[in-house]
Amino acid sequence: MIALSVALLVFQIPLQTWERVAPWLFVVSLLLLILVLIPGFGKVVNGARRWISLGFMNFQPSELAKFAVLLYAADYMVRKMEVKEHFFRAVLPMAVAVGVVGLLLLAEPDMGAFMVIAVIAMGILFLGGVNARMFFLIAAVMVLAFAAMVWLSDWRRERIFAYLNPWDEKHALGKGYQLSHALIAIGRGEVFGVGLGGSVEKLHWLPEAHTDFLLAVIGEEFGLIGVLFVIGIFFGSFVASCTLVAKQLRWIGCLRVWWRKAWVFGWVFKPFINMGVNLGALPTKGLTLPLMSYGGSAILLNLVALAVVLRVDYENKQLMRGGRA
Numbered sequence: 001m002i003a004l005s006v007a008l009l010v011f012q013i014p015l016q017t018w019e020r021v022a023p024w025l026f027v028v029s030l031l032l033l034i035l036v037l038i039p040g041f042g043k044v045v046n047g048a049r050r051w052i053s054l055g056f057m058n059f060q061p062s063e064l065a066k067f068a069v070l071l072y073a074a075d076y077m078v079r080k081m082e083v084k085e086h087f088f089r090a091v092l093p094m095a096v097a098v099g100v101v102g103l104l105l106l107a108e109p110d111m112g113a114f115m116v117i118a119v120i121a122m123g124i125l126f127l128g129g130v131n132a133r134m135f136f137l138i139a140a141v142m143v144l145a146f147a148a149m150v151w152l153s154d155w156r157r158e159r160i161f162a163y164l165n166p167w168d169e170k171h172a173l174g175k176g177y178q179l180s181h182a183l184i185a186i187g188r189g190e191v192f193g194v195g196l197g198g199s200v201e202k203l204h205w206l207p208e209a210h211t212d213f214l215l216a217v218i219g220e221e222f223g224l225i226g227v228l229f230v231i232g233i234f235f236g237s238f239v240a241s242c243t244l245v246a247k248q249l250r251w252i253g254c255l256r257v258w259w260r261k262a263w264v265f266g267w268v269f270k271p272f273i274n275m276g277v278n279l280g281a282l283p284t285k286g287l288t289l290p291l292m293s294y295g296g297s298a299i300l301l302n303l304v305a306l307a308v309v310l311r312v313d314y315e316n317k318q319l320m321r322g323g324r325a
Contacts, residue, residue: 007303011311018308022068022075026097029068032061033104048286050108057296062113065101066270067301069117072097073124094121111149111156112285116270118142123269163283175284181206182216182278186227193223210294212286215278227279230292234271 035052036042042049043058051058076094098121105114122142126135150156158175162168166176166183185201188194199220202209209217219227274289276282288295290302 003300003303006300007307010304010307011314013311015308015311015315018071019075022071025064026068026072029061029065030100030104033065033101036061037104037107048108048110050110060297062105062108062110063297063301065105066113066117066120067305069098069101070120070124073121077124091125106149110286111146112273112287115146115285116273116287118146119269160283163280166280178207178213179277179280179284182213183280185213185216186219186279189220189223189226191224193219193221193226196221211288212274212284212293213278214289214293215275219278231275234275 032052036049041052043051043053045051050062051060053059073094076097098117101117102114105111105117122135122139125138150160155175158171162171162175163179165171166180168176171177172180181201185199185206188200194200199209199217201220202217206213206216215227215230218230222229270287271290273282273285274287274293277285277287288298290298
């Protein structure tokens with residue numbers, strides 16, 4: 001209810017206002033990412049310092065950082081439209097900004113959030129019409145950088161090995177415990193599931209069954225049909241609706257059409273990472289299933305992002321009727 005109330009307020013804010021406050025929101029997110037690393041301010045859960053306790057809820061600055069980086073990067077690229085002609089001069093400041101956020105997230109550590117932010121930044125470059133050769137060169141550098149981070153970190157390397165073989169005796173009760181039990185839950189569900197409330201894995205066998213691995217419980221209780229239904233909801237509601245907004249903007253010749261498309265890319269990317277983790281297609285990451293998993297700041301920022309997308313549609317309809325946004 002709090003998130004919905006905030007989203008209704010955000011819907012009233014014109015997009016031009018978001019463009020003006022984008023740099024300041026980015027600075028605030030940086031300060032909060034620094035604050036969470038200070039002992040006494042940051043709350044440690046399972047060895048990770050990612051939350052700031054507000055009493056009635058725990059706030060995760062990385063969620064705000066995803067929102068702020070998406071807003072800042074899109075606004076920056078709009079102001080640097082010469083990206084095609086002077087690529088490095090235009091992109092370097094944005095790359096530095098994303099790099100600083102990445103270093104702060106890795107210090108928590110929260111590599112999953114950093115990966116999401118890096119992919120969002122790459123998506124904005126792509127939507128901005130960057131030369132294909134440059135785009136794939138940067139993508140290759142990023143892949144090598146993440147590979148180096150994994151290889152140089154013992155616990156990250158162990159996580160990858162556990163992901164590749166979660167059933168190994170060495171990993172089944174360690175790094176591969178969550179994934180192996182998620183796969184057991186999905187396997188138990190088969191096609192039609194064991195029935196609502198019939199999950200055994202959620203009874204303290206599968207850690208984070210209410211957050212990161214909610215989809216596995218859905219798979220156990222509702223089977224393949226239930227999982228496909230959830231995927232269909234996300235794919236239909238987010239991608240189709242937001243793509244329609246982008247198409248309408250393109251019809252009216254909006255100069256910043258791809259800036260709006262960036263919202264589509266950034267906020268439909270996250271749920272499919274969570275689904276990939278639950279199904280064993282991606283290494284285990286601490287990402288929730290938007291609008292379904294238990295959470296505080298994640299639900300708040302997801303609804304805020306959706307409010308911005310709805311604002312895009314609202315202003316677009318005004319423009320198409322000959323009015324002013």
